[in-house]
Amino acid sequence: MSFLADLDPKSFYNAEPGSPRLYFMIFLTVVIGLGVIGVFMVAPIRMRRPIVSVVTFLAGLFWVLEFTWPKAIARGPLDKPNGFVEQVGFMLHDGVPAVADLANTVSSFLLGLGVYSLLRVHLRKVFKQQKDWSFSLVLVLSLLTMVAFGYVDWNMRLGVNGAKLDDPSQWGNWNYGKDLFFDGFLQQMDAAMFSMIAFFILSAAYRAFRMRSAEATILLGAAFLVLISSLGLIENIVNNWVMNTLAKGDGNSFWVNFKLTEISGWIKDTFQTSSIRGIEFGVGIGLLAMGLRIWLSLERTGGQA
Amino acid sequence: MANDKSLGERLQSMPKASLYMILFAVASIPLFFPVKLPNKPIAPAVDFYATLMKLPTDKPVLIGTDWTVSTRGESGGQFEALLRILMERKIKFALYSVGDPQAPQVARDVVGRLNQERKAMGKEPYMRFRDWVSLGYYSNAEGELQVIASDVRRAFANRLDFPEGRPPTDVFQSPVLSGIHLVKDFPLLVVVTPSSTNTITIERIGDKVPMMQAVTGVMIPETNVYYASGQLKGMLGGIKGAYDIENLMDTGINFPGPDGKIAFPYEKYKEGVPPIHVGKIIGKGQAYFATLHYTMALLILAVIAGNVGMWLSRKGAK
Numbered sequence: 001m002s003f004l005a006d007l008d009p010k011s012f013y014n015a016e017p018g019s020p021r022l023y024f025m026i027f028l029t030v031v032i033g034l035g036v037i038g039v040f041m042v043a044p045i046r047m048r049r050p051i052v053s054v055v056t057f058l059a060g061l062f063w064v065l066e067f068t069w070p071k072a073i074a075r076g077p078l079d080k081p082n083g084f085v086e087q088v089g090f091m092l093h094d095g096v097p098a099v100a101d102l103a104n105t106v107s108s109f110l111l112g113l114g115v116y117s118l119l120r121v122h123l124r125k126v127f128k129q130q131k132d133w134s135f136s137l138v139l140v141l142s143l144l145t146m147v148a149f150g151y152v153d154w155n156m157r158l159g160v161n162g163a164k165l166d167d168p169s170q171w172g173n174w175n176y177g178k179d180l181f182f183d184g185f186l187q188q189m190d191a192a193m194f195s196m197i198a199f200f201i202l203s204a205a206y207r208a209f210r211m212r213s214a215e216a217t218i219l220l221g222a223a224f225l226v227l228i229s230s231l232g233l234i235e236n237i238v239n240n241w242v243m244n245t246l247a248k249g250d251g252n253s254f255w256v257n258f259k260l261t262e263i264s265g266w267i268k269d270t271f272q273t274s275s276i277r278g279i280e281f282g283v284g285i286g287l288l289a290m291g292l293r294i295w296l297s298l299e300r301t302g303g304q305a
Numbered sequence: 306m307a308n309d310k311s312l313g314e315r316l317q318s319m320p321k322a323s324l325y326m327i328l329f330a331v332a333s334i335p336l337f338f339p340v341k342l343p344n345k346p347i348a349p350a351v352d353f354y355a356t357l358m359k360l361p362t363d364k365p366v367l368i369g370t371d372w373t374v375s376t377r378g379e380s381g382g383q384f385e386a387l388l389r390i391l392m393e394r395k396i397k398f399a400l401y402s403v404g405d406p407q408a409p410q411v412a413r414d415v416v417g418r419l420n421q422e423r424k425a426m427g428k429e430p431y432m433r434f435r436d437w438v439s440l441g442y443y444s445n446a447e448g449e450l451q452v453i454a455s456d457v458r459r460a461f462a463n464r465l466d467f468p469e470g471r472p473p474t475d476v477f478q479s480p481v482l483s484g485i486h487l488v489k490d491f492p493l494l495v496v497v498t499p500s501s502t503n504t505i506t507i508e509r510i511g512d513k514v515p516m517m518q519a520v521t522g523v524m525i526p527e528t529n530v531y532y533a534s535g536q537l538k539g540m541l542g543g544i545k546g547a548y549d550i551e552n553l554m555d556t557g558i559n560f561p562g563p564d565g566k567i568a569f570p571y572e573k574y575k576e577g578v579p580p581i582h583v584g585k586i587i588g589k590g591q592a593y594f595a596t597l598h599y600t601m602a603l604l605i606l607a608v609i610a611g612n613v614g615m616w617l618s619r620k621g622a623k
Contacts, residue, residue, distance in 0.1 A: 018465065018473065066451075097459035100448030107444035111406070163433050163467040166417050182410065187374035190407075194375035198332065198600065199325050206324060206607040210615050220608070227605060230545050231598050232344035239345075261345065272526050273533050280530070 018158075033109070053297035060295035062099055066092045118143070146181050153178035222267050229264030311621055316614025324607065331603050335595040339587050342594055349532050350549035351571055353517055353539030355558060355578045357390050360492055365397040365481045367488070367514070369496035369506060370412040371404025376499040376521050382547030382589030383519035384412070384497045386554065388419055389583045392431050397481040399438045401453075401461070403446035404502040409439055426584045434468035438481045446502050450509035457488045488513045493538075495519065503528055511536055519546060544597045547590030554581050 015022035040051065069089050072079070081087040122136035152174045157165050164170045171179070211217040228234050238260040247253035256262065293299040310318070346354075360366065368387070372380030391398050402408035416437065420430035431437055440461050443449035452460040458477065465473035476482055484490060488510060496506050497519040504527070507516070511531075515538050520528045522543030532540045541550060556568035557580035 093455060096455045097452045097462070100445065100452040100460075103445040103448035104443055111444065157467060158473055160470060160472050162473065163469040166413070166420070166433055166467075168417070168421075182407075183374075183414065187407070187411070190373060190375045191377060199328060202328050202600075202604055202607060203321055203324055205604055206319070206611050209608045209611065211612050212615075220612075224605065224608075227601055230543075231601055232342050232545075232548075232594070233598060235345065236343040261347070268526070268529060269533065273530050276526055276530050280527070 049297075056297060057295060060291075062092070062095065064295075066096060115143070146186070149174060149178040149181055222271070225260070226264045226267060229260045235260045311618065313614045313617030313619075313621055316610050317618065318614075319607075319610070328600065328603060331599045332596050335599055336592065338595070339592045340595055341591060342598065344545075344548055344552055344594070346549035346553055346569065347545075348573075349529070349537075349540035349542065350546055351539075351553065351558060351573070352532075353519075353541050353546075354390075354550055354553040355574055356493065356515075356517060356538045357387070358394075358578045358581065360394070360396060362394055362396050364490070364492045365399055365485070366391060367491040367494045368398050368400050368412075369404075369494065369498065369502065370400050370402055371408050371496070371498040371500055371502045373405050373407045373411050378589060378593045379521045379543045379547060380497050380499055380519065381415070382544065382593065383541045383550070384415055385419065386547060386550045386588060386590070387495060387497065387519065388415065389586075390550075390554065390581055392419065392423065392436075393581050393583050395436075397436050399440055399476075399481055401440040402442045403444075403449050403505075404498055404500045406442050406444070409442050413439055422584075422586065432469065434466050434474065434479045434481070436481065438466045438476045438479050440464050440466075440476060446505050447509065450506055453488055454510045454513050457490075458486060493517065499524070504531075507531055507536055544590060544593050547588065548594040549590070551588040551590040553578075554583065556580055 015025055040048065043051070065088075069092055070085055071093065072081075072086055072089055075090070075093075081090045119140065122140050124130075125133045125136040126140065153165075156162065156172075156174065161170075165175060168175075168179075209216075209220060209223075211220055228238075242255055242259045243249060246255035246258065250256075257266075290299070370384065372384065374381070388398070400409065400412050402412070416431065416433075423430050433439070441464055449460060461476055461482075464476045466476050466479060468474050468479070477485075488494070491514055494506070494510060494514045494516045495518070496503055496516070498506075499521040503518050503520055503524065506518075510516070516536070517539040518528055518531075518537055519541040520543075522545070525540075525542035528537070528540055528542065531537045541547065553569065556562070558569055558571045558574045558578040559567055560569075560577040560579050561567050
């Protein structure tokens with residue numbers, strides 16, 4: 001079964017990758033998309049909730065049916081559906097890429113929405129010279145610089161010699177600029193932000209991890225054993241001591257169970273894994289209930305439209 | 306006044322700035338002196354290595370790469386080790402991302418860096434489009450993974466990659482994906498991720514293709530559930546995982562070295578899995594493992610100090 005994007009020969013609904021026609025179609029889609037959003041925004045408030053409910057229900061219905069509907073086993077590319085059940089099954093299966101493409105497109109709008117929101121908030125701050133407006137200016141300039149260098153670099157890679165740019169010795173100024181901003185600044189600052197967590201973990205563990213009760217003591221003991229078992233140096237010393245001194249080199253001795261790796265493995269396999277399974281099972285049921293409520297528009301805690 | 310405090314009180318209230326200074330020193334000094342610490346690879350890492358070494362060389366591996374530089378110590382080390390093994394065994398691979406828009410660029414940078422390394426060692430670089438392809442980023446993880454599971458050709462339809470000397474070309478014209486029609490045509494899917502895409506991938510593709518995952522340290526408990534159940538053929542967790550696989554690349558499993566001795570005996574793989582020598586390099590696992598040791602030791606000492614302080618204070622109060 002062909003969906004619009006798969007039509008061959010190409011028609012109004014699809015186009016060759018990279019062709020001007022495709023870019024025109026993308027432009028048209030964006031305009032129509034913005035138009036729909038605009039219409040939705042000026043629609044009377046009472047109409048918005050039913051529209052959202054219907055769209056949510058239809059979107060969810062597809063995945064519910066795709067998951068629950070009987071599927072054809074070992075279906076070949078030229079097989080025709082036999083009867084209603086198979087026909088629907090084929091249609092749902094063939095529709096997955098089209099629906100996923102749609103979902104990817106909608107998700108991509110969120111990126112655009114994020115950029116729009118960021119620019120709106122910070123440009124207003126800059127133009128009105130509100131408190132800390134200089135930081136906002138840095139943010140906006142950084143955003144625009146990254147977009148400019150990233151776009152030029154990407155465009156250069158689209159050419160016949162694009163693959164050569166994988167080798168830094170072939171780079172020009174724009175490529176070096178993009179590398180400086182992406183790898184030199186963005187990625188390093190990302191790593192720096194993330195590494196700060198270590199300081200908070202140490203400070204929090206030092207202040208909070210106290211043996212104030214029996215439960216806290218058990219928790220601390222288990223954490224201590226698992227922690228030191230991941231330190232190869234200490235693990236090696238303890239395990240060798242257990243094997244040589246307690247087990248006297250006998251691999252079948254009872255004392256082998258007291259090797260650090262055995263104890264931490266027992267804690268992880270017996271308690272940790274089963275506890276996490278239990279928690280995830282509970283979370284799964286909770287998610288199912290929440291999913292049903294959202295799908296059927298019973299969940300109204302997100303604010304009134 | 307601070308001097309009026311008892312030892313117990315002082316042990317319980319070390320200034321935050323001092324703790325931070327000590328941590329900074331403990332974390333950064335070992336980075337300048339990478340040492341090889343004793344280590345015994347754990348079962349999930351051993352299975353990870355053995356699975357990679359037993360892969361057929363005529364089929365490509367699908368790799369989900371969702372990490373960025375924020376977790377380079379863990380994911381970066383695991384990813385580099387994974388690619389080094391695949392490159393050394395001349396196994397083609399395809400990269401896709403569903404977790405972070407920055408991830409494809411970060412992964413491509415690693416391939417570029419490893420190619421520089423290969424060139425320096427006189428080895429042939431891994432050519433884009435011929436030996437590996439980048440399938441790009443997809444913003445909707447659930448939907449895209451569902452399509453990969455149901456029809457991999459349509460999941461990556463119209464994706465272009467960059468062959469040398471030619472304009473961008475459909476990835477399915479690449480030798481990498483030439484024999485791929487369904488996701489099960491890949492002998493293996495490896496997901497390198499610091500985010501929830503590990504569980505989403507298991508939910509959507511778990512029953513379609515053998516899978517392994519490389520995750521960060523904090524994700525080990527939740528991911529271990531899937532390794533224990535057999536849904537994952539192997540797993541690397543955190544810096545220890547990166548160090549484990551680097552060690553296994555040196556020693557192999559149950560495999561006699563030049564001196565005839567087995568460096569890493571392991572019951573499960575009696576037949577032995579050979580080491581794979583990629584040249585004299587210091588992997589991220591080795592570079593950061595000492596730091597992990599010292600920072601964890603500091604954490605343990607800090608917790609012990611706090612508890613001793615509490616105990617002394619209580620004793621003094623009685």
